Amino acid sequence: MSAFNAIGEEREIDREEFTPGIEPQPTWCPGCGDFGVLKSLKQALPEVGRTPEETLLVTGIGCSGKLNSYLDSYGFHTIHGRSLPVARAAKLANPGLEVIAAGGDGDGYGIGGNHFMHTARENHDMTYIVFNNEIFGLTKGQTSPTSPKGHKSKTQPSGSAKDPIRPLSLSLTSGASYIARTAAVNPNQAKEILKEAMEHDGFAHVDFLTQCPTWNKDAKQYVPYIDVQESDDYDFDVHDRQEAQEMMYETENVLKEGTVLTGRFYVDEDRPSYQEEKQAIGEMPEEPLAERYFDDDYEWERSYDLLDRHR
Template sequence: MSAFSAIGEETEVESDDYTPKLEPQATWCPGCGDFSVLKALKQALAELGKNPDEVQLVTGIGCSGKLSSYFESYGFHSIHGRALPVGRASKLINPELELIAAGGDGDGYGIGGNHFMHTARENHDMTYIVFNNEVFGLTKGQPSPTSPKGQKSKSMTPHGNAKAPIRPMSMALSAGATYVARTAAVNPRQAKEILVEAIEHDGFAHVDFLTQCPTWNKDAKQYVPYVDIQDSDDHDEFELDDMRGAWEAMRETEEALYEGEVLTGRYYQDERRPSYQEEKMERGDMPETPIAEDYFDESHDWKRSYDIIDKHK
């Protein structure tokens, strides 16, 4: 019998099925935007009919890293900046699992920035949610890669941040991500819809999720009012598979944020490019049966990794 017999079962799933029985109560600060990520993710997976046994959630370090503690599924709380390589490995071992990685803007765009770039470049089939609150919250308010220039903090930049912020969506697009979107904690309906699309997408889906930090980044407030670019007549229309149009819309969005205008929505989606896993299967570089199932097969004849596929001619 398959070790993952729950995968593909047609069952009715409710969002509460993703609430752990042992540690259901999240302990983020009151008013933290992370609560909205947790709720939207539960709702999205329930809408897709995924049960907890079909999902693997890998998180990094920081306030966002607690997500795996408050979420009922297979989980892995990795070290700082390493959620993506851990997630890539688990997806290669068992491609049938729905893989979701999550981390903060410091964890994902700073310490894990190299992994972010190359995971997008290789187009691994996963959803990457980045909690973007423009600050290192868990370590008491240091500026992060997305902190605006001039932002002050008591711990490191009392005279103001001297560095310009990175443009995370533009980075994802230029690196090779095949789905790029931005949403905000104050827009729960859009957040759920975008996460549904990202999870359904075959390839690397990057969701920049604006999450207010009322404790250490009071300047950002709650990222309101927000504007959905797909519903606004004030912004040029563009096709989601148009890279040039997406690039221009992303640049406008990323610049507007630091001028007080919050733009959100879908920016890019490429359904034509195969995922990394699909490429490897087509080349014969991955076994047809998930390697993870071999751990539960007592009759399996274990081989060294280089014996799993045919040797190079």
Template structure:
């Protein structure tokens, strides 16, 4: 028996199992799209047969960072833009965990943009949910990387002179193997997409449109929305066709039409962990589990380094 025996055991769970007893009620503003992310995440976990003991949720700074306080699982509240490095380390140390990282558009596409690009490039097996409300909400309404050109805010009172980041296109160019966009106004699709993303073996990026009724009234509620799988004919396993569809969706968003759905999926590419284990650079068993065995052998990296330089 080890500390990891709960992982992958057969059991039934309910979405209420993921409601913490300490802080069960979120304190987001009324009408905030973040509530929809929490609801979709709670609904997706039982659907996949996961229990709180099998999930690690890493969050950044911002309104979205509170997600780990309202979701019962292993959790880590990291600093601004650094959720992905912590999530990557968690997955590499314990591949049996379902690792989910979450943060806002400023956190993920701005301050942590370098980590986003390289985590996608390396195809780490995790899900990254980005709360995209086109504004810095927690710090009271500054222009973010996804704010549209001309958007007026405290930091750009005359209107932003910069074109917004195209997160779907950036994700594809960086190397993510699953890319989707959903919206708080489409809860059924949101839960389905999060479940697919968690189940995917590789880096799954979900751009989640979450309206901010307090600091970004220009974005309204991201309606009406159109599911690209219903209205467009493209092959989401083909990078070129996916890229064209993403560009259209990112262009139309600021023209008043919201295109959501699954944009890209690569099932053939191995994850970073699989690559490392195939070359023998990573052990098959969980790194942390070694220290819970009856007769552990502590392998200190420092000792190897010291021996190498003697």
């Protein structure tokens, strides 16, 4: 008998279950791209059969971190840059949970960059949504890791001397097994991509372009967007690492010029998830570890049985 009966529950799920009954109105600025993430996530979760109580949404700090307040589920609003290590441990502790981590581009590609690299490398079975608005929003418009070279702000008065980070390429190099970019201006594609990301058995990274009309671009600047799977101008195989790499490189280059390329960039369905790898070498139990603490019949091992080496 499970102590966690929300996990694997089979029932009809209404997307409104994910809307908090009181204070459902987000505090994001009018026209903010973050609304697009919330909306598509609320649509995607019921479609993949996940309920609020089997979903753990772990966020970082920034406007994106408020996502927890507006999506009704188990939530852990952590600290700046650290959503991934909290999220992946929760997944190891209780693999039946649908674990989603989310944060901004500063959170994920700046302060939390090391965790992003290593979580992708380990290929945990979880979804990571990066709200990429190319700016620090909540702290009022400073240059971020994805801001274009030459971007002027109060902290970069002469314009940034740095090229922006390449989130898709970094993700691929690090080891993510599902990599996509979508945009708040394209909610239908976003929903489909989030569904795929959640259903993918491995680390799924979604770079989500979320316009920041207050401090950076407004929605118009992400339109028109091009879906690379639907456009005839782009022909590459998402399963081919090399072709994916070239496509990502171009995508990152042209964003500076205002061309918004979105879609799936890399999908590797063969790579085992971290849980599978760890179980294969006998370093992770088959039964969810969290269940053991509720199992009254479990015979807990004792250090007393390890003493032979000390005699």
